[in-house]
Amino acid sequence: MLTLEHISKTFKDTKQSVEAVKDVSLSVAEGEIFGIIGVSGAGKSTLVRCINLLERPESGRVMLGDVELSALPEKALRAQRRKIGMIFQHFNLMASRTVMDNVLLPLKDLPTSKVDAIAKAKALLALVGLSDKEQAYPSQLSGGQKQRVAIARALANDPVLLLCDEATSALDPQTTLSILALLKELNQKLKLSIVIITHEMAVVKEICQRVAIMEDGRVLEMGDVFDIFSQPREAVTREFIDTTSPLKKIHRLIAQDSPVVRLQPGQQILKLKFGRKSASQALISEVSRQFNVDMNIIFGDIEIIQDAPLGGLVVIMGGDKEHMLSAIAWLSGQDVNVEVIKSA
Amino acid sequence: MLEFFAGIAPNFVKKLPEFFASIGQTLYMMAFSGLVSFFIGLALGVILIVCRPGGIRPNKWLFTFLDRLINIFRSVPFIILLTALIPLTRLIAGTAIGTNGAIVPLIFGTVPFFSRQVETALAQVDGGLIEAAQAMGMSPAAIIWRVLLKESIPGIVRGTMITFVSLVGLTAMAGAVGGGGLGDFAIRYGHQRNQVDITWATVVVLLLLVSAIQALGRWIVKRTTH
Numbered sequence: 001m002l003t004l005e006h007i008s009k010t011f012k013d014t015k016q017s018v019e020a021v022k023d024v025s026l027s028v029a030e031g032e033i034f035g036i037i038g039v040s041g042a043g044k045s046t047l048v049r050c051i052n053l054l055e056r057p058e059s060g061r062v063m064l065g066d067v068e069l070s071a072l073p074e075k076a077l078r079a080q081r082r083k084i085g086m087i088f089q090h091f092n093l094m095a096s097r098t099v100m101d102n103v104l105l106p107l108k109d110l111p112t113s114k115v116d117a118i119a120k121a122k123a124l125l126a127l128v129g130l131s132d133k134e135q136a137y138p139s140q141l142s143g144g145q146k147q148r149v150a151i152a153r154a155l156a157n158d159p160v161l162l163l164c165d166e167a168t169s170a171l172d173p174q175t176t177l178s179i180l181a182l183l184k185e186l187n188q189k190l191k192l193s194i195v196i197i198t199h200e201m202a203v204v205k206e207i208c209q210r211v212a213i214m215e216d217g218r219v220l221e222m223g224d225v226f227d228i229f230s231q232p233r234e235a236v237t238r239e240f241i242d243t244t245s246p247l248k249k250i251h252r253l254i255a256q257d258s259p260v261v262r263l264q265p266g267q268q269i270l271k272l273k274f275g276r277k278s279a280s281q282a283l284i285s286e287v288s289r290q291f292n293v294d295m296n297i298i299f300g301d302i303e304i305i306q307d308a309p310l311g312g313l314v315v316i317m318g319g320d321k322e323h324m325l326s327a328i329a330w331l332s333g334q335d336v337n338v339e340v341i342k343s344a
Numbered sequence: 345m346l347e348f349f350a351g352i353a354p355n356f357v358k359k360l361p362e363f364f365a366s367i368g369q370t371l372y373m374m375a376f377s378g379l380v381s382f383f384i385g386l387a388l389g390v391i392l393i394v395c396r397p398g399g400i401r402p403n404k405w406l407f408t409f410l411d412r413l414i415n416i417f418r419s420v421p422f423i424i425l426l427t428a429l430i431p432l433t434r435l436i437a438g439t440a441i442g443t444n445g446a447i448v449p450l451i452f453g454t455v456p457f458f459s460r461q462v463e464t465a466l467a468q469v470d471g472g473l474i475e476a477a478q479a480m481g482m483s484p485a486a487i488i489w490r491v492l493l494k495e496s497i498p499g500i501v502r503g504t505m506i507t508f509v510s511l512v513g514l515t516a517m518a519g520a521v522g523g524g525g526l527g528d529f530a531i532r533y534g535h536q537r538n539q540v541d542i543t544w545a546t547v548v549v550l551l552l553l554v555s556a557i558q559a560l561g562r563w564i565v566k567r568t569t570h
Contacts, residue, residue, distance in 0.1 A: 086479040095570060105490065157481070
């Protein structure tokens with residue numbers, strides 16, 4: 001539905017030029033939630049602005065359906081922009097207008113009658129759960145409520161695509177989850193495609209189907225969220241994954257010589273990372289029964305991503321040395337990545 | 345009442361009709377030149393913001409030209425502007441003297457100041473709002489009207505009030521071209537004939553005028569800030 005082909009964007013001023021986006025190609029399918037993740041300065045905000053051409057890339061094509069947005073003259077582009085909603089980190093609501101008037105704003109240039117427009121705005125506010133705030137001003141709302149108004153406003157023109165530029169970055173974790181749940185609901189109800197720009201892996205994990213990892217203006221890797229999470233190829237990707245996984249905490253515990261990681265002779269600390277098919281099996285009890293080893297779970301991190309469990313456990317394994325070796329070999333055969341962290 | 349004033353301000357009481365006439369002249373000069381300057385200044389302020397580098401329609405040439413022009417007019421002292429503009433005033437207003445002769449220089453003195461006030465007010469509008477409006481597919485004209493101007497009403501009102509207060513000061517100089525008004529009244533009687541009570545009476549009226557302008561401004565700002 002949306003296709004970006006070889007997009008490059010350089011910012012020039014008198015002193016220097018910065019290549020913000022370098023030869024990025026990607027496509028978003030109809031009804032898909034696509035994440036673009038990267039640290040700040042990676043070029044993701046510029047990239048998303050190249051989609052609705054708030055920034056004009058100097059090379060490359062932007063296709064929305066079979067319309068080449070990047071080839072349109074100004075006026076035709078403005079009409080096409082109505083098909084693309086956008087929400088922002090700082091909401092960008094008009095402080096001088098009520099919630100109702102903010103949602104009505106994008107409907108002003110349309111032939112829609114005032115009555116129809118108001119009915120539509122009311123329906124949208126109901127959809128985002130803010131029917132009781134129609135006459136409030138943005139300054140009277142919380143961050144989450146402001147973002148809901150912004151979402152209602154972005155939907156006013158019945159867009160086929162919604163761009164979210166760090167839309168949850170200014171919100172607390174609880175509110176973030178509720179906004180993400182709303183986006184997911186809209187995605188399903190309205191068959192709305194969504195592009196999400198974020199620096200938080202938790203956001204991608206929560207709702208994206210596919211993800212692109214950006215660094216320094218380039219897309220380093222791109223694919224199914226589950227695959228990227230379970231088999232990250234790039235160091236940056238691993239860093240992002242680590243930010244949301246508590247599994248790396250084990251190294252800190254060992255460094256601090258915490259009592260929970262002190263080993264008896266013959267014991268080993270293992271980090272088990274589950275692949276796509278492994279986490280639904282009764283692995284731990286299976287291993288202890290079959291190989292006669294003790295498995296003591298220190299902590300775990302198993303999440304459901306795209307309806308499949310993903311994550312891992314940190315365990316202390318104890319028992320006969322031979323048995324432990326064959327247990328590890330067996331686990332590896334079950335799509336489990338086994339890493340021996342410490343042995344005594 | 346009148347006797348009481350006659351006691352403390354004998355000169356003033358004798359000049360009452362002329363005093364009221366000069367209040368009328370001041371108000372007339374302020375209203376006329378203020379209204380014209382408001383619209384011209386508003387337009388120039390919008391053009392400055394729209395055409396500035398990074399604005400919604402950047403135009404380096406136009407921006408630089410207006411920017412310099414405004415600076416030039418702002419740096420000319422008003423009393424010099426008043427006399428320097430005489431040929432132009434005669435061309436536009438048909439006369440270069442009297443109250444009407446003062447209007448043109450007052451506009452030239454006020455517009456540059458007010459356009460800067462407008463420019464400052466519009467510059468306060470968050471760039472994110474403009475971006476959101478562009479993302480909605482709004483045309484530049486709609487962005488100027490519905491976002492830039494609408495969002496900065498309180499700022500523009502503040503600038504307007506400051507401009508009107510400074511206009512009170514400018515009208516006082518209009519006496520130099522026979523424009524009359526309160527300032528002229530105070531200079532001719534209060535200063536030149538040393539009738540101090542007239543100076544005081546004028547100051548009181550000007551004080552009330554300035555307070556009224558500010559009170560009105562604050563009221564509008566309060567009504568339009570949410």
